[in-house]
Amino acid sequence: MTQQQALQEYLLRLADSGMILAQRLSELVGKAPALEEELASTNVALDLIGQARNWYEYTAELIDDGRDADNLVFLRDTHDYRNLLMVEQPNEDYAVTMARQFFFDVWHYFTLKSLVNASDERIANIAAKAVKEATYHLRRSSEWVKRMGDGTEESHRRIQDAFNLLWRFTGELVTPDDTDHAMFKAGIGPDPEQLKQDWFGMVGEVAAQATLTTGAEDAWMYMGGKRGEHTEHLGTSWP
Amino acid sequence: MNEREPSSVDVLIASDRVPANAHPELLTEDAIWALLDNVKDPEVPAVSVLELGIIRDVSWDGKHLSVDVTPTYSGCPATELIEELIVEALRAVGIRDPQINRVLTPAWTTDWITEEGREKLRAFGIAPPQAVPAK
Numbered sequence: 001m002t003q004q005q006a007l008q009e010y011l012l013r014l015a016d017s018g019m020i021l022a023q024r025l026s027e028l029v030g031k032a033p034a035l036e037e038e039l040a041s042t043n044v045a046l047d048l049i050g051q052a053r054n055w056y057e058y059t060a061e062l063i064d065d066g067r068d069a070d071n072l073v074f075l076r077d078t079h080d081y082r083n084l085l086m087v088e089q090p091n092e093d094y095a096v097t098m099a100r101q102f103f104f105d106v107w108h109y110f111t112l113k114s115l116v117n118a119s120d121e122r123i124a125n126i127a128a129k130a131v132k133e134a135t136y137h138l139r140r141s142s143e144w145v146k147r148m149g150d151g152t153e154e155s156h157r158r159i160q161d162a163f164n165l166l167w168r169f170t171g172e173l174v175t176p177d178d179t180d181h182a183m184f185k186a187g188i189g190p191d192p193e194q195l196k197q198d199w200f201g202m203v204g205e206v207a208a209q210a211t212l213t214t215g216a217e218d219a220w221m222y223m224g225g226k227r228g229e230h231t232e233h234l235g236t237s238w239p
Numbered sequence: 240m241n242e243r244e245p246s247s248v249d250v251l252i253a254s255d256r257v258p259a260n261a262h263p264e265l266l267t268e269d270a271i272w273a274l275l276d277n278v279k280d281p282e283v284p285a286v287s288v289l290e291l292g293i294i295r296d297v298s299w300d301g302k303h304l305s306v307d308v309t310p311t312y313s314g315c316p317a318t319e320l321i322e323e324l325i326v327e328a329l330r331a332v333g334i335r336d337p338q339i340n341r342v343l344t345p346a347w348t349t350d351w352i353t354e355e356g357r358e359k360l361r362a363f364g365i366a367p368p369q370a371v372p373a374k
Contacts, residue, residue, distance in 0.1 A: 046314035046316070047314050048314070050312065050313030051313045053313075054313060054343070124344070129312075129313055129346045132346055
């Protein structure tokens with residue numbers, strides 16, 4: 001794998017992860033549990049689509065085979081997508097939607113925070129814009145996790161069930177592969193070890209305040225999204 | 240040539256015509272800034288793109304004008320429309336191929352809304368964001 005290939009792979013992961021999560025959130029339009037959440041979830045989706053567009057445009061320039069951003073978003077097959085498995089999981093109840101958002105937001109926030117200092121100026125610029133938005137996303141989803149976890153018996157049960165359900169997809173967020181290592185070495189991507197520490201640190205802290213328990217770090221994890229092996233849910237999210 | 244009163248069609252298409260401004264490059268950068276103050280935010284037409292603080296730079300390079308514009312947020316649906324409105328305003332004074340650069344850094348903040356912009360937002364019924372002391 002050349003450095004150029006690694007860079008394209010890495011950018012597609014950022015672009016696809018944001019885009020697919022935005023598609024999931026957009027399914028909630030007209031169906032959110034409260035007006036405030038209707039506004040918030042669609043706004044988060046809009047931020048993610050805008051960021052994804054920036055990543056796709058840069059990726060298309062690098063790939064340079066005549067495909068543009070639209071082409072990359074809409075005209076690839078399921079196995080060409082490089083998104084994290086977490087983001088393609090269905091919305092289910094609002095606790096699952098919010099747990100998915102929270103696990104992703106922690107990863108997204110620390111990843112972008114690091115990318116702001118990337119040696120690649122274009123990446124640094126896109127990240128500088130996106131991290132401001134991701135900061136709000138994380139604040140919102142962590143507040144919801146605490147409210148549900150430390151709320152009623154019913155809300156606690158649901159968010160704990162959501163944590164249990166989605167835990168098996170968290171390993172992929174913090175387990176580096178060759179591409180992640182290559183990007184770190186190139187002065188672009190985050191230090192994988194640092195990202196892992198930051199992710200567990202914040203998730204642990206919020207879970208404690210929310211009176212929730214998390215799974216084990218060494219639990220068995222599903223990991224295939226970053227190389228195009230997806231759960232059955234991705235295919236069906238593209239009717 | 241027949242002399243005639245301008246018809247309504249002439250009026251309609253007048254805005255699409257590039258007036259005979261043989262030397263648009265003589266417009267100073269200050270004049271361009273002033274011109275852009277007439278381009279309104281399509282979402283909140285009470286304020287101009289200048290008052291919103293999204294025009295970052297205007298510069299001539301020989302006969303080529305470039306304008307740096309920053310989106311308010313990554314997914315702003317009006318980004319492209321605003322860029323088109325700016326191009327349209329510049330073409331109207333004879334600048335044929337203005338270059339619009341989408342600049343992401345430094346990222347826009349509500350601090351860049353001008354004092355006048357804040358007043359107009361207030362009058363429009365939108366509470367302008369207050370500048371907060373840096374943490």
